[in-house]
Amino acid sequence: MSLDHLFSPTQLGDLNLPNRLVMAPLTRQRSLPGNVPGELNALYYAQRANAGLIISEASQVCPQGQGYAWTPGIHSAEQVAGWRQVTQAVHEAGGRVFLQLWHVGRISHPLLQPGGADPVAPSAIQANAECYVVEADGSHHKAATAKPRALELHELPGIVAAYAQGTANAIQAGFDGVEVHAANGYLLDQFLCSNSNQRSDAYGGSVENRARLVLQVVDAVVATVGDSRKVGIRISPMGTFGDVHDANPLETFSYLVEQLNSRQLGYLHVNRPDWLGGTFEGYDALLRKLRQLYQGTLIIAGGQTAESGEQAIAEGLADLVGYGRPYIANPDLAARFQAGAELNPLNPATLYGGGAEGYTDYPALG
Numbered sequence: 001m002s003l004d005h006l007f008s009p010t011q012l013g014d015l016n017l018p019n020r021l022v023m024a025p026l027t028r029q030r031s032l033p034g035n036v037p038g039e040l041n042a043l044y045y046a047q048r049a050n051a052g053l054i055i056s057e058a059s060q061v062c063p064q065g066q067g068y069a070w071t072p073g074i075h076s077a078e079q080v081a082g083w084r085q086v087t088q089a090v091h092e093a094g095g096r097v098f099l100q101l102w103h104v105g106r107i108s109h110p111l112l113q114p115g116g117a118d119p120v121a122p123s124a125i126q127a128n129a130e131c132y133v134v135e136a137d138g139s140h141h142k143a144a145t146a147k148p149r150a151l152e153l154h155e156l157p158g159i160v161a162a163y164a165q166g167t168a169n170a171i172q173a174g175f176d177g178v179e180v181h182a183a184n185g186y187l188l189d190q191f192l193c194s195n196s197n198q199r200s201d202a203y204g205g206s207v208e209n210r211a212r213l214v215l216q217v218v219d220a221v222v223a224t225v226g227d228s229r230k231v232g233i234r235i236s237p238m239g240t241f242g243d244v245h246d247a248n249p250l251e252t253f254s255y256l257v258e259q260l261n262s263r264q265l266g267y268l269h270v271n272r273p274d275w276l277g278g279t280f281e282g283y284d285a286l287l288r289k290l291r292q293l294y295q296g297t298l299i300i301a302g303g304q305t306a307e308s309g310e311q312a313i314a315e316g317l318a319d320l321v322g323y324g325r326p327y328i329a330n331p332d333l334a335a336r337f338q339a340g341a342e343l344n345p346l347n348p349a350t351l352y353g354g355g356a357e358g359y360t361d362y363p364a365l366g
């Protein structure tokens, strides 16, 4: 099968992308103390600079936004300096890279929170989900997420400000843009979805209210960057990861996407809900509806192959295609697709945490 569409160049704002492959954001829990990226992370990303665009692993915009051990932050000077090594390495290897801005909301635990506080969320509803903690004695393990406290109305401007500061830091660190993480059951998705948001103020109830925080974050991020095309957003309609559920995803996400049209962002990135298994009846119809509604560049991700990505672009369903697990196991994914070569198998044991093994040692062709 020809892959002419997947390997046709395109523009993203001022960036020239040599192909339509996107390395999807992938949490790997390999930061240095202080949640600082280092040389190993720089090597990992540089190895994958063949993607048209790399989106970094999710990076907490403030200490409260962390839900797993060793995930990188974008709120301290040391983290900015660490990320600068990454962006320089990617640029030297000929790539382009956005940073994914993250606040986990209720997917956390006092052991990860400043001062051992409870995590925060739109409402005080505990998620049936796991996070990953480090104990005081250094031992580490998965843990059930804690019951969060509901954010007070007066705290929400501070959340928006943390995204803006994370954005300023990302640009200072040399990123080509940022992606607002509004997917996968984290804070912004918790506000969007009806089962995790039971607020009775201007941020809960109607879809306009549930979408208010994410749109305020997007507007603050765009204002900080000064160029809306350097800003993307990721959503996961119908996703259940993190124990979120929306009673009417078609209504919720159609409204959000219509509101995003006027922002003229670099892209909208839609993640399939079934990447962990399971089936979601009606998802394909929903995606097609969002494609019709959205007037800008669309990235789709989740279970894509070279062939399915090619077909999606050819039929106008997507402009770019995100690959997650294939990029973990195949640093040279673009070359492999072009050669029709076999892909390396993924080692599930080395996804999260650890060092170079299962991170920078997956072999490239030849």
Ligand SMILES: Cc1cc2nc3c(=O)[nH]c(=O)nc-3n(C[C@H](O)[C@H](O)[C@H](O)COP(=O)(O)O)c2cc1C
Binding pocket: 024, 025, 026, 027, 028, 056, 057, 058, 100, 181, 183, 184, 234, 271, 272, 275, 301, 302, 303, 304, 322, 323, 324, 325, 326, 351
């Ligand atoms: C190890 C791992 C870590 C992930 N971390 C993130 C993340 O930080 N941010 C995010 O938006 N999605 C994350 N995802 C979801 C991926 O970006 C992607 O959407 C998903 O893996 C489906 O694509 P795939 O079938 O090509 O792997 C993660 C997935 C995996 C497997």
